Amino acid sequence: MLQSPEGFMIEYALKLDFLTTNNEAEYEALIAGLGLARAVRAKNLKVCGDSRLIVAQVNGEFEAKDDTMAKYLRVVKGILTQFDEWYAQHVPREENTTADALSQFASSEIDNYPRSIYFQVLKTPTIHVINLIAPVGVARCWIDPIKTHLETGWLPDDAQEARKLSVTTLRYSLIEGLLYKRSFIIPYLKCLRPLEAEDALKEAHEGICGQHLRGRALTHKITRFGFYWPTMLADAKAYVKNVTDARGTHQ
Template sequence: MASHPLGAKTDLFEDLPDEPPEVNTTSSPEVWQMFFDGASRIGTSRSIITGVGVVLTSPHNHVLPRAFSLTEPCTNNVAEYNALLIGLELARELEIKHLEDYGDSQLIVKQMTGEYEVRNDDLIPLHKAATKLVESFKNFHIEYVLRSKNTHAEALASLAANLAQPLETTQWVTMASRRLFRPKDVLEANATHQVLDQPDPKDWRLPIINYVLYGKLPEDAREQESVRWRALRFYYDSTTKAFYRRSYDGLLLRCLSKTEEREALREAHDGTC
């Protein structure tokens, strides 16, 4: 069985021999990285709610973020060990063989490397379980990192603590990015409102808006059925006078008129684009 160096300052693989090594044609092992963290907060009933975050990164930079809310209150150190254990179990399920582990708890990291002795009765069984899981990997390395280097896992742990779920339940959270809101956006939004206030008779959105707002359908029977079916996935915001289509993941996608399409294309291809 291969050895498992746990020291924070120990190389991931064995030191090279003193003699010049033979030429090795085999590919280098694919090393995954894992960041873990635990977070606790006080709930509305003054109870402690805990979450853990784990971020696995493949050798090809594919990121697998995971967040879990723990169903029982616990100390920060117990939460940190749970984050480590959950991450190790995920890595084992993915059949990862070479793993570099990073956490911002010096206590847990130094206990795993053997620099600190485990004396707390609550942590002893967790440490033993983690040590046992480490044997699932051909090579394992754990290292302490500053909290500023562990922000992704920390954010997931905080999110899980704030969105605590009952046992065996899952909640999907969609994370999206968008550009900074600027005064120009206000002008474009106002222009959009004017377009919707006085729509083009050939605007493809008009039959759906008329049906959604007023229950009006086109005269053509086939077009009536099409409008009814399509309207199920559309939403008109009467406050902002904006028209949206619901995507399969729940996001609202802004629907554009021909004029808005041309403006969006012009903006996208403007400047260095």
């Protein structure tokens, strides 16, 4: 849960789809919250957590002796350097009923969650993927020219294409090397490559949702999970049609 200086509240639930300890889950939630704060361009941060141990480690009062915990702590410390000011405070769970309700929601099998809540499923521990670089064999796609322009200022030689790219990139941001689309929906939407988009379509249609959706509803669900690619509506409609046709063939 994130609160802006103006009092605007963003409710965010994270479901961990892998085996983890309670302390590791606390770190995953903290990293997700810090990423959300980065996405909304927060400068000064107050972190409230119900784990006294994690708060103490982040504040430097306790050491993280376990190797996994030490890795998580290094990731958190690295992200915190990107804020002007921050401090962490322990808040007992019973004193933060909203956050407790979100944690209960994320661990449940609720399909029709409230639209005000941003919900994401994490398949892999953050410490296993945060420093990975995309394999050389990954095919270039729509993401690459936008990302290259934001990183280096590169523009195509063709004047018309250069203007088009300059305008397009105004709608995107790079956060820790990943491309996000700026949106009226908060947090920003993580941009997906084609193979990632295929996985998102399949999981949203048959996995996380627990129900079969039509094209627009499927697109909306994926957006609520925080993902984006330019052809998502057309791809969602095509995916639903293919699934429907396949079922009809097997009936």
